[in-house]
Amino acid sequence: MTEIIHDVPAGRVGVIRDSAQSTPAGLFRRIYDILTRSPIGTIGGAILLTWTLLAIFAPWVAPYSPTKIDPELIADPYPSAQHWLGVDHLGRDILSRLIWGARTVLTVAPTAVLGAVILGTFLGLLAGYRGGIVDAIIMRVGDTLLAFPKIILYLIIIAKFGASAFNIIAVITLSSAPIIARIVRGVTLDIKNRDYVAAARMRGESALFIMFVEILPNARGPLIVDFFLRLGYTTIAIGVLGFLGVGLPPPTPDWGGMVKEAYGMIFVWPHMTIIPSLAISSLVIGANFLATGLREASLDG
Amino acid sequence: MLRYSAKQLLNMALTLFAVSFLVFALNELSPGDVTRKILGPYASQSQVDHLTREMGLDRPAIVRYFEYMGRALTGDFGDSIYYRQPVSTLIWDRLGNTLLLAAISFAVIVPLSVLLGVLAGMRERGWFDRAVSVFSSMCASIPEFAMGVFLLGIFVVWLGVLPGTSPLRADSGWAIWMQFVLPVLVVTFYDAGYLIAMVRSSMVEVMRQPYIRTALLKGNSFRNVVAKHALRNALITPFTVILLQLNYLVSGLVVVETLFAYPGFGRLMLEAALAKDIAVLEAGTLIAVSVTMLTQLFGDLGYMALDPRIRV
Numbered sequence: 001m002t003e004i005i006h007d008v009p010a011g012r013v014g015v016i017r018d019s020a021q022s023t024p025a026g027l028f029r030r031i032y033d034i035l036t037r038s039p040i041g042t043i044g045g046a047i048l049l050t051w052t053l054l055a056i057f058a059p060w061v062a063p064y065s066p067t068k069i070d071p072e073l074i075a076d077p078y079p080s081a082q083h084w085l086g087v088d089h090l091g092r093d094i095l096s097r098l099i100w101g102a103r104t105v106l107t108v109a110p111t112a113v114l115g116a117v118i119l120g121t122f123l124g125l126l127a128g129y130r131g132g133i134v135d136a137i138i139m140r141v142g143d144t145l146l147a148f149p150k151i152i153l154y155l156i157i158i159a160k161f162g163a164s165a166f167n168i169i170a171v172i173t174l175s176s177a178p179i180i181a182r183i184v185r186g187v188t189l190d191i192k193n194r195d196y197v198a199a200a201r202m203r204g205e206s207a208l209f210i211m212f213v214e215i216l217p218n219a220r221g222p223l224i225v226d227f228f229l230r231l232g233y234t235t236i237a238i239g240v241l242g243f244l245g246v247g248l249p250p251p252t253p254d255w256g257g258m259v260k261e262a263y264g265m266i267f268v269w270p271h272m273t274i275i276p277s278l279a280i281s282s283l284v285i286g287a288n289f290l291a292t293g294l295r296e297a298s299l300d301g
Numbered sequence: 302m303l304r305y306s307a308k309q310l311l312n313m314a315l316t317l318f319a320v321s322f323l324v325f326a327l328n329e330l331s332p333g334d335v336t337r338k339i340l341g342p343y344a345s346q347s348q349v350d351h352l353t354r355e356m357g358l359d360r361p362a363i364v365r366y367f368e369y370m371g372r373a374l375t376g377d378f379g380d381s382i383y384y385r386q387p388v389s390t391l392i393w394d395r396l397g398n399t400l401l402l403a404a405i406s407f408a409v410i411v412p413l414s415v416l417l418g419v420l421a422g423m424r425e426r427g428w429f430d431r432a433v434s435v436f437s438s439m440c441a442s443i444p445e446f447a448m449g450v451f452l453l454g455i456f457v458v459w460l461g462v463l464p465g466t467s468p469l470r471a472d473s474g475w476a477i478w479m480q481f482v483l484p485v486l487v488v489t490f491y492d493a494g495y496l497i498a499m500v501r502s503s504m505v506e507v508m509r510q511p512y513i514r515t516a517l518l519k520g521n522s523f524r525n526v527v528a529k530h531a532l533r534n535a536l537i538t539p540f541t542v543i544l545l546q547l548n549y550l551v552s553g554l555v556v557v558e559t560l561f562a563y564p565g566f567g568r569l570m571l572e573a574a575l576a577k578d579i580a581v582l583e584a585g586t587l588i589a590v591s592v593t594m595l596t597q598l599f600g601d602l603g604y605m606a607l608d609p610r611i612r613v
Contacts, residue, residue: 040435040438143316144316144319144320144323147316147320147590147593147594148320148586148589148590148593149548149549149551149552149553149589149590149593150553151552151553151555151567151570152552152570152585152586152589155570155571155573155574155582156324156327156574156582156586158574159573159574159575159577159579159582160327232442236444239444239446239447240444240445240446240556243444243446243556243559244555244556244559244571245575246571246574246575256444256446259446259447259450263450263560266450266453266454266458266465267457267458267465270454270458273450273454274450274451274454277444277446277447277450277451278447280444280447281442281443281444281447284442284443284444285438285439285442285443287442288438288441288442289438292434292438
């Protein structure tokens with residue numbers, strides 16, 4: 001679980017503000033432009049969209065119940081006309097488990113990343129805009145959290161509080177927020193001495209207004225790219241936790257957990273581990289390709 | 302530079318102090334847990350209380366914390382309640398195995414990423430650049446356990462040319478060096494994917510600089526410009542990132558170690574977490590955090606040595 005800590009190049013952040021995207025329609029137009037211009041971004045977006053739709057419509061799309069055990073099917077667990085991707089070691093339909101598993105990961109991962117973005121944005125704005133002791137404390141606490149190797153932070157929390165969706169979300173939020181805070185702080189430091197911020201201060205706007213309305217929009221570009229990159233990493237993290245047996249508790253269909261459960265049987269029934277491994281890889285590739293496309297487009301201006 | 306190092310070391314000690322206190326507080330605020338764990342679920346409450354008193358766990362947490370740190374500084378981390386041996390013997394042995402795997406992987410990853418990253422970045426948006434970018438992005442996107450499953454499927458299940466487990470014992474039927482092939486491959490794919498992208502983007506950045514264009518227009522050969530003018534500057538930024546990979550290689554190997562039953566540090570931490578073996582978890586966290594901070598320090602020092610413009 002490597003982590004990208006990218007600093008925002010100072011000269012570039014100003015560019016994003018003046019274009020036509022201050023309205024929601026403008027933003028969508030721009031996303032549309034980006035997607036049609038970058039083939040990699042388009043592929044990534046399509047993969048992500050497919051999994052999202054499958055996750056949303058899981059109850060109607062999944063051919064079987066993801067938790068229904070049928071011991072008779074284990075005699076011939078391979079893909080067939082009834083079970084397109086075969087069944088697992090307990091006779092559960094793999095396709096149905098994948099579709100419901102998409103729902104799990106696409107609920108937990110975006111929630112965790114969104115939590116980290118909200119917390120990190122707030123702290124980053126505060127640290128950058130206030131400066132001084134507030135800045136020192138926030139960044140110091142963040143550095144301490146970052147000093148923990150991520151996986152060890154998970155293990156400590158899980159040893160203490162047990163594995164649950166909430167704990168996974170909390171841990172990811174805590175360990176990603178300092179990095180996002182760093183990005184937002186960099187932008188804030190660059191922007192806060194511009195004339196229009198000074199003008200807002202002269203008008204007597206509150207600090208909150210200046211931070212969120214005047215400064216924050218400048219961080220939108222880097223934050224959107226970071227969101228999709230982080231979505232990929234978080235998906236990997238959730239998969240890894242499942243694979244290590246410290247993820248979501250068992251009956252929940254979870255891709256990492258599926259790999260773990262069938263891993264011992266890879267010599268007998270390889271499809272039970274290979275198929276969920278392909279699923280999780282495709283989702284992460286989708287998120288990373290989309291992030292690459294967005295970044296290329298935003299650098300081109 | 303000396304003053305800087307001293308300042309950083311002090312900073313490190315403070316962070317380490319904060320981290321150790323956090324972990325200690327999280328785990329030891331409820332001392333009944335440890336004794337209950339030792340005695341098992343059928344012990345009576347009075348037995349638990351008795352042992353708690355005997356082990357001195359009823360004293361204030363802050364006193365026990367300083368006692369613990371005092372002993373930890375001399376290398377004594379207490380006993381593991383799960384493995385029933387001193388934590389120090391257990392942990393150094395496992396850490397040695399992990400460092401060996403990390404060192405071999407590192408020796409493969411770094412030259413590979415630098416080579417591919419530089420070759421891709423020197424002609425931005427050329428066909429080789431495109432190919433390498435897609436390749437590295439794919440590698441970084443496939444979780445280690447998934448990559449492990451794919452490689453295992455090909456080389457062990459299908460072709461049968463490599464061992465599927467790496468317990469590092471000679472009696473397992475496979476030569477020791479062969480037991481390293483798959484773990485190193487899995488780590489390399491995942492980590493190189495990320496590093497190649499770093500080196501490439503740094504190289505692209507450097508090749509856009511005016512001085513490169515000047516050097517080319519003066520009639521230098523492309524090769525010469527890349528080797529003599531671009532390379533050194535392009536490797537400054539990735540240098541720190543490369544060093545930071547050491548952190549990942551110390552604790553992040555837990556997945557690979559679990560995949561291949563490799564007796565390493567990460568798996569020890571996982572087992573300790575599952576067994577709620579607090580003494581091992583605490584010691585392991587302290588060691589892992591120390592490694593993180595040391596690599597950061599070396600990263601900063603190396604950064605200054607590489608780039609004479611940076612002074613602190």
